[in-house]
Amino acid sequence: MAPAYAQTKLVDFDQKSLFISACSIAFNPLFWNIVARQEYHNKVLTKLFGGRSQTACYGLAATIFSIGIVRDLLYERALRHQPSHPLLDSDLVTYIGYALLACGNILVISSTWALGITGTFLGDYFGILMDDIVTGFPFNVTDAPMYYGSTMSFLGSALVYSKPAGILLTGWVLLVYLVALRFENPFTAEIYAKRERERAAGKKEGKKQR
Template identity: 75%
Template sequence: MSLPTSLPELLALVDFDQRSLFISAAAIAFNPTFWNIVARREYRTKFLTRAFNGNRQAACYALAATIFSLGLLRDFLYERALRDQPSHPALQGEYINYAAYALLAVGNLFVISSTWQLGITGTFLGDYFGILMDSIVTGFPFNVTSAPMYYGSTMSFLGTALLYGKPAGILLTLHVLVVYLVAIQFENPFTAGIYAKRDKEREQAKAAGVPYEEKKEL
């Protein structure tokens, strides 16, 4: 049997009677929606920083732990959804497995190396807490793609789908990609605005001949 070459063919191979499929899709969409809403509220109101008695570092780490935990839950629900779905013969075989492991390896490399480059606060929205990086990271994997964590995660989803031989996994991976592309459209301009504001304040301080200090007030 050949691989599905169109969306209708792919949809025909998915068991939509399984509730776990929709739970997984909801978890995939919820995570970036959650962290964008929470991070923007933090940026505007400092509600998390206030909850941690003004310690924005601790507040950021708390959000990081929450996002990481939600990611683990999302991955668990994804794997459970795949187990409930039918396999396809065309997605089972030696070369498919090689492709799956390659996607998982590259995907995890992107995620881990980008986390290493950014650190915990850089990875988990520290910008919204006022914890800004000194300069833009341009080394690997950011010299390959501007969103290595998102694309690396997408590759891992696809690799897992191929490893399980599940067409539903390919469909959910497309869902992941769309969700992340939408998230990028919201996050990148907002984050760029945060750094543009910081750079403007630096220039104003330099022009005034006074040392620049990042604002830390609540």
């Protein structure tokens, strides 16, 4: 006779909440990348906020934070509609899940603390650049603590609730973030490289005028 867990459905693909959650996960980084690039090239948000770039950045930060909450609620809803699996229903797995949640939140919160609101929420695209690159914790652990911390939290929730579908969605989260990083990192690097070129040009001009 087959063990009980062999007869347990891993993921219920008939649940619409699963696909709604997956769409929300993909939508968020797509949204903020499109909006931020429009801001960088056309100053769309700054114009909307009456020329106040910092206020516009805070507005985008509030929006990103809000859709992040919606995404997390949709993920939790999707998990509730999915089957649990006996192999994940153990104290050890639950403890691992809580440890991942704790570590993930530490990475997210500490990176926000280190960068500040504008540094965290794409202030670079608004012309609000940091003076120096942050190299301390958590950036000495990973170059994308916000993304990897969030991924760890998704996985932690999946393990706490014993949901294989959560593990599947966590893989989707990681893939979406990795794709986002391939676009974000070079673009951000170019923003700072442009500033350094402008500073160097300014110094040369200053020397000529002496």
